[in-house]
């Protein structure tokens with residue numbers, strides 16, 4: 001199996017490549033990544049000695065870069081390349097539309113022109129929007145409510161339109177909130193772990209009663225691989241961990257595991273604009289393929305904390321420079337007007 005993986009220097013993409021090379025000895029991977037702030041060569045440093053792996057720097061919006069990366073032929077494209085952080089999409093939506101919508105279109109055109117046998121779009125449960133009760137199924141109407149989720153929904157809709165119109169051999173996975181090693185420290189779990197290691201308070205949005213379903217990155221990556229191999233073309237598959245927790249519960253767990261106190265280390269700050277209250281996924285369809293998550297939430301969270309403790313040399317450089325600018329834009333006023 002020869003794969004073009006886009007965005008493979010990112011969090012989930014790098015885990016996917018490692019898993020595919022480990023579990024499928026005949027697999028070869030070309031990793032096409034433009035190296036934004038979240039595309040980190042250190043995420044794939046251990047793969048560089050593997051002759052089955054190669055890296056190409058390039059943008060999925062650049063047709064020539066995409067076509068040159070598939071020269072020699074590939075059996076499938078797996079698209080992880082995306083702008084993914086909701087808070088950044090609120091500050092600066094344009095990059096999201098470009099990469100998540102236009103980039104997906106450029107890849108789909110390559111699939112059509114070069115008759116690539118499979119295209120898998122890695123998407124998100126956020127496209128379903130806020131789900132007050134129950135769990136989203138793959139046929140539910142999309143009601144995205146942030147610039148990020150709207151851009152991902154735009155990508156998904158194009159992918160499904162290419163199936164309906166051109167019979168392009170596409171698949172879509174919609175994953176829930178993902179955590180684990182190598183996650184850039186701007187999202188809830190890695191931001192809070194690294195703040196707490198550094199004895200800093202964590203900024204909890206609003207009342208903290210928003211609910212997310214958490215999946216370990218290894219389980220998410222395995223789900224993508226299994227859908228790629230066994231999914232039915234033209235279909236969407238939800239990949240959720242089945243671990244619904246409020247942000248307050250997650251925060252209390254992290255504070256306790258890291259030996260801090262909620263009184264001194266949790267700051268309730270101004271809420272995210274348009275903040276979705278709850279996501280939940282029905283994963284029966286992916287489970288019918290034989291996939292199910294294997295890593296329990298408590299164990300996964302503990303081992304993730306241990307990883308961040310043991311790998312300060314990975315995350316500490318990321319918390320300077322660009323991150324500081326972003327952190328100030330996102331949090332300075334919130335921390336001043338803490339609730």
Ligand code: DAU
Pocket residue numbers: 084085086087123124125126175176177178186187188189191203204205206210211212247272279
């Ligand atoms: O559901 C899948 C999605 O999960 C992915 O598609 C996105 O790429 C990923 O970023 C994530 O989106 P969320 O917005 O749910 O993740 P985030 O870690 O940013 O936030 C999780 C929850 O924690 C959310 O309710 C907002 C809250 N939060 C987050 C941050 C960064 C806080 O209370 N304080 C914070 O500082």
